[in-house]
Amino acid sequence: MMRLRAQVASFDPSVRLLMANQFAINLGFYMLMPYLADHLAHGLGLAAWAVGLVLGVRNLSQQGMFLVGGTLADRYGCKPMILAGCALRTVAFALLGVVQSLPALIVASALTGLAGALFNPAVRAYLAAQAGEERRVEAFATFNVFYQAGILIGPIAGLALLAWDFRAVCAASAIIFGALSLLQARALPARKPADRTGEAAWQAVLADWRTIAANRPFLLFSAAMSGSYVLAFQVYLALPLRARELFGEQTGLVTGAVFAVSALAALAGQLKLTEWARRTLSGPRAITWGLTVMGASFLPLLPGPYPGAPGLVTGVGALALCAALLAWGGALLYPFEMDTVVRLAGGRLVATYYGAYNTASGIAIAGGNLAVGALFDTGIAWLPWAALAATGGGCAAAVAVLERGGHLRQAAKDVALAG
Numbered sequence: 272m273m274r275l276r277a278q279v280a281s282f283d284p285s286v287r288l289l290m291a292n293q294f295a296i297n298l299g300f301y302m303l304m305p306y307l308a309d310h311l312a313h314g315l316g317l318a319a320w321a322v323g324l325v326l327g328v329r330n331l332s333q334q335g336m337f338l339v340g341g342t343l344a345d346r347y348g349c350k351p352m353i354l355a356g357c358a359l360r361t362v363a364f365a366l367l368g369v370v371q372s373l374p375a376l377i378v379a380s381a382l383t384g385l386a387g388a389l390f391n392p393a394v395r396a397y398l399a400a401q402a403g404e405e406r407r408v409e410a411f412a413t414f415n416v417f418y419q420a421g422i423l424i425g426p427i428a429g430l431a432l433l434a435w436d437f438r439a440v441c442a443a444s445a446i447i448f449g450a451l452s453l454l455q456a457r458a459l460p461a462r463k464p465a466d467r468t469g470e471a472a473w474q475a476v477l478a479d480w481r482t483i484a485a486n487r488p489f490l491l492f493s494a495a496m497s498g499s500y501v502l503a504f505q506v507y508l509a510l511p512l513r514a515r516e517l518f519g520e521q522t523g524l525v526t527g528a529v530f531a532v533s534a535l536a537a538l539a540g541q542l543k544l545t546e547w548a549r550r551t552l553s554g555p556r557a558i559t560w561g562l563t564v565m566g567a568s569f570l571p572l573l574p575g576p577y578p579g580a581p582g583l584v585t586g587v588g589a590l591a592l593c594a595a596l597l598a599w600g601g602a603l604l605y606p607f608e609m610d611t612v613v614r615l616a617g618g619r620l621v622a623t624y625y626g627a628y629n630t631a632s633g634i635a636i637a638g639g640n641l642a643v644g645a646l647f648d649t650g651i652a653w654l655p656w657a658a659l660a661a662t663g664g665g666c667a668a669a670v671a672v673l674e675r676g677g678h679l680r681q682a683a684k685d686v687a688l689a690g
Contacts (some may be wrong), residue, residue: 301429509656
């Protein structure tokens with residue numbers, strides 16, 4: 272904790288505000304979203320297809336609009352997009368607490384996703400610019416501590432408010448985002464965007480997107496890293512499925528424990544792992560090692576669940592080990608991954624690059640989850656875990672090949688010269 276306080280204090284006030292902002296964003300989001308499906312199904316009595324539609328609209332509106340959100344941040348400034356995203360979340364979460372019709376719920380869900388698409392690339396681009404090249408890795412490592420803390424505390428706070436009413440959860444979340452909007456409107460300095468006054472808006476946007484589409488090293492890096500997002504998402508999919516194999520209907524406690532282990536492991540290890548990696552590894556090597564650890568995290572689950580009390584103990588231990596290793600691998604690579612995106616962008620159009628990168632990862636998650644679900648449906652117990660482990664190894668090998676080929680070093684220079 273002392274190290275974290277010292278690290279945070281070493282950054283300028285705008286960076287500290289962005290870190291606190293991300294904690295509050297995740298606190299407000301995760302106090303509500305884990306309980307939304309149950310509210311829709313049992314509180315409002317919606318059919319399962321309607322619940323899936325509402326949740327799917329949120330994911331589609333966020334992932335599909337990341338590139339647009341990043342483009343808007345580069346054109347009009349990061350601060351307006353951050354404020355717009357927080358304001359939209361305020362409205363959306365308030366609506367989720369009062370509306371009951373399916374069309375209104377779909378609108379509220381779409382606004383929730385659009386809000387994330389607006390502020391997510393803008394926050395990261397602002398953080399990268401304010402921290403500067405020398406401290407970018409440190410800034411993203413500290414940022415991830417606040418990010419994970421919000422994920423850890425949010426569901427606990429939401430569960431406490433649920434004892435009162437789901438509307439209380441929505442109101443608390445809306446108040447958090449409303450307060451964030453006001454705080455950042457007053458305290459977050461505006462950063463002037465690049466001067467694009469000589470171009471028509473649509474021409475500038477198309478030119479920006481063509482620049483990204485022509486940046487082959489960035490596209491290769493995005494493809495190589497896409498598997499890491501599929502692996503990280505398995506805390507929500509594959510690990511709960513294994514918990515269900517072990518405990519049947521009584522999976523809630525184990526799943527909650529897995530979430531807690533994942534968040535606590537990331538919180539405890541982030542700064543230490545980043546400090547060690549900066550001393551001993553290059554950025555691409557740190558990413559490679561992180562991907563390797565993420566893939567290896569699924570190996571303890573290969574043997575499958577065993578019957579009896581010893582089997583349950585072994586199964587829970589394997590789940591906890593998988594969650595911890597998955598979190599540590601992600602913590603190891605995350606700051607260097609974010610730094611690499613900025614370098615591959617050549618320091619220009621950073622929010623747009625982050626938006627494109629998030630869109631690619633969202634597509635990978637959707638396709639990867641379909642594949643993982645299909646592997647579970649085969650009934651071959653070891654197959655999903657072997658495939659996930661191989662995905663991590665394959666992504667690590669791909670990044671290593673890009674590094675050896677000089678793509679991750681030379682690309683930033685080339686793009687910068689081109690700009």
